[in-house]
Amino acid sequence: MASLNTFGAILSHAIELEAQLSDWYTRLGEAAKARAADKRRKKLERVRRENVVEITLEPIEGLNAGHYALDLNDESAAGQAAVAQLAARFYADVAPKINVRAAQRALERCGREHSA
Amino acid sequence: MSKTIKNYVDGQWLESGSDRLIPVQDPATCELLAHCPDSTSADVDAAVSAAREAFNEWRSTPVLVRAQYMHHFKVMVEDNFEEISRIVVREHGKTMDEARGEVRRGVESIDFAMSVPVLMRSDGLEDISSGIDETTVRQPAGVFAAITPFNFPFMVPLWFLPTAITCGNTFILKPSPQTPLSTEYLFEMLDELDLPEGVVNLVNGGVPSATALMEHPDVTGVSFVGSSPVAKIIYETCTRNGKRVQAQGGAKNYIAVMPDANIEASVSNILGAAYGCAGQRCLAAAVAVGVGDAYDQLKDELAKRVASLKVGYGLDETTQMGTVISDSAKERIESMIGQSEGEGADVVVDGRDFSVDGYERGSWVGPTLIADVQPDTTMANEEVFGPVLSLMKADSFDEAVDIINQSRYGNAASIFTNNGKHAREFKYSVNAGNIGVNIGVAAPSASFPFGGQKDSFFGDLHGQGMDSIEFYTERKIVIERWV
Numbered sequence: 095m096a097s098l099n100t101f102g103a104i105l106s107h108a109i110e111l112e113a114q115l116s117d118w119y120t121r122l123g124e125a126a127k128a129r130a131a132d133k134r135r136k137k138l139e140r141v142r143r144e145n146v147v148e149i150t151l152e153p154i155e156g157l158n159a160g161h162y163a164l165d166l167n168d169e170s171a172a173g174q175a176a177v178a179q180l181a182a183r184f185y186a187d188v189a190p191k192i193n194v195r196a197a198q199r200a201l202e203r204c205g206r207e208h209s210a
Numbered sequence: 211m212s213k214t215i216k217n218y219v220d221g222q223w224l225e226s227g228s229d230r231l232i233p234v235q236d237p238a239t240c241e242l243l244a245h246c247p248d249s250t251s252a253d254v255d256a257a258v259s260a261a262r263e264a265f266n267e268w269r270s271t272p273v274l275v276r277a278q279y280m281h282h283f284k285v286m287v288e289d290n291f292e293e294i295s296r297i298v299v300r301e302h303g304k305t306m307d308e309a310r311g312e313v314r315r316g317v318e319s320i321d322f323a324m325s326v327p328v329l330m331r332s333d334g335l336e337d338i339s340s341g342i343d344e345t346t347v348r349q350p351a352g353v354f355a356a357i358t359p360f361n362f363p364f365m366v367p368l369w370f371l372p373t374a375i376t377c378g379n380t381f382i383l384k385p386s387p388q389t390p391l392s393t394e395y396l397f398e399m400l401d402e403l404d405l406p407e408g409v410v411n412l413v414n415g416g417v418p419s420a421t422a423l424m425e426h427p428d429v430t431g432v433s434f435v436g437s438s439p440v441a442k443i444i445y446e447t448c449t450r451n452g453k454r455v456q457a458q459g460g461a462k463n464y465i466a467v468m469p470d471a472n473i474e475a476s477v478s479n480i481l482g483a484a485y486g487c488a489g490q491r492c493l494a495a496a497v498a499v500g501v502g503d504a505y506d507q508l509k510d511e512l513a514k515r516v517a518s519l520k521v522g523y524g525l526d527e528t529t530q531m532g533t534v535i536s537d538s539a540k541e542r543i544e545s546m547i548g549q550s551e552g553e554g555a556d557v558v559v560d561g562r563d564f565s566v567d568g569y570e571r572g573s574w575v576g577p578t579l580i581a582d583v584q585p586d587t588t589m590a591n592e593e594v595f596g597p598v599l600s601l602m603k604a605d606s607f608d609e610a611v612d613i614i615n616q617s618r619y620g621n622a623a624s625i626f627t628n629n630g631k632h633a634r635e636f637k638y639s640v641n642a643g644n645i646g647v648n649i650g651v652a653a654p655s656a657s658f659p660f661g662g663q664k665d666s667f668f669g670d671l672h673g674q675g676m677d678s679i680e681f682y683t684e685r686k687i688v689i690e691r692w693v
Binding site: 096097098099100101102103106142143144146147148149150151152153 | 288291292305306307308310311312314315478479481482486515519520527528529530649650651652653
């Protein structure tokens with residue numbers, strides 16, 4: 095299981111998560127949710143690019159990608175709710191580990207959108 | 211068959227006249243990425259000639275138009291951000307985050323150059339005598355060159371090039387022959403900008419091209435970043451040849467950790483400062499001075515966390531520290547660790563003979579922590595430029611400051627403390643050009659000059675900030691009377 099132990103590892107995981115969700119929601123015919131996921135992906139790409147502050151890069155501990163693997167096989171309403179819940183938990187767990195406030199805020203907002 | 215990098219002269223990609231080629235390797239995989247030509251003085255002549263020819267038209271191009279090129283340039287860098295970062299990782303060996311951070315700081319320098327229309331404005335005074343007005347104007351000064359290092363191959367050229375040309379000068383870059391690929395990419399983007407031919411030029415190579423630039427009569431000024439012995443040579447050669455010069459050298463950066471500091475948070479930041487870019491940066495934390503009780507706490511916390519840093523290939527996002535630049539760098543660093551051991555220091559975490567699965571041929575030096583370093587020894591005084599952090603003990607704040615001020619270098623120094631009085635006293639009395647308070651890497655942003663004192667800097671005007679506007683312009687005083 096890959097460790098989410100750097101700024102880039104966390105942001106790249108978030109970007110990949112939103113890309114997966116966008117594809118998944120498209121397949122499920124949930125166009126609005128797919129668009130929202132794609133919008134978040136683009137925002138996170140910008141956040142990764144603009145908020146990587148070289149002088150404050152620090153190792154990150156205690157996060158593992160395996161804990162946030164989405165189960166995209168269950169397409170039921172309950173399955174979709176579980177996916178959204180796990181995505182929200184991911185953002186809630188990773189945001190406090192990032193030491194750049196702008197990036198933290200973006201992650202928190204992604205989490206809120208998944209909880210809504 | 212790997213490619214041979216070309217020079218970019220007068221708006222065209224040209225082969226160097228040299229038949230000497232320098233191999234460019236990925237230091238983690240040892241894959242041969244390219245060959246870099248060791249360009250000749252004739253190559254430099256062609257670049258300087260093109261830059262000189264382009265100067266008059268370029269200086270009369272409105273400054274707002276020149277700044278507009280920087281807007282387009284920034285967009286190109288943002289659009290290609292990930293690709294550039296990957297190139298930096300491959301040619302240098304650093305991690306993706308470090309490469310992204312480097313590209314980001316390069317973008318900051320482009321942002322700064324966009325403010326040249328404001329920063330080049332000057333002042334004036336009416337009626338300095340009856341009916342006589344006096345004004346100052348800033349004018350571009352001519353052809354400038356930069357000789358840049360391997361450790362930040364994309365960022366350091368951008369400390370100089372955007373501001374130089376937006377001020378109306380023309381420019382020649384000679385990057386490190388160890389890492390010429392991201393600058394090649396940079397020039398591919400500049401080529402897309404359709405700047406007038408000759409405004410920006412790229413000459414690849416080593417000592418012969420650097421010497422030719424420093425001695426060329428048509429080069430107005432030279433910027434350099436590298437080691438102190440070379441910076442001194444650059445400074446002396448350029449001044450002997452009547453040029454402006456800013457030569458940023460090496461460092462031995464100290465960090466004082468006070469007993470009142472939050473040790474855990476301090477160590478998190480110190481890890482990045484000491485082992486980021488595998489310690490190959492002129493602002494790397496080299497020696498942490500633990501004051502009083504802080505020493506043992508610092509040593510214990512660092513020992514625990516240094517050993518757990520993940521070393522690996524930079525393209526893997528989970529890598530926390532990459533390789534050093536070459537096998538010869540690895541040998542030099544390992545030899546210095548051995549020397550310090552011989553001098554009685556305690557190698558707490560030993561990065562010698564380090565290997566990474568799947569990349570066994572790479573130039574690896576593991577993160578190294580050396581304790582009980584004494585003031586008159588190798589690790590207290592010599593720049594390692596590798597992932598080695600030394601620990602020294604001081605009984606008091608004053609003793610820590612004395613230890614730091616004894617260094618012949620003066621690039622950066624930091625203090626970790628919760629005591630404002632100590633922080634203030636540190637800023638006031640430590641002789642270093644960049645001071646960090648609860649920041650291990652005191653790297654100035656683009657709108658501030660990059661400080662440096664003692665053997666860490668040779669020259670008068672530093673890179674970045676208003677110093678760079680001064681460096682790249684000539685002030686002319688105009689006194690007028692109309693009868």
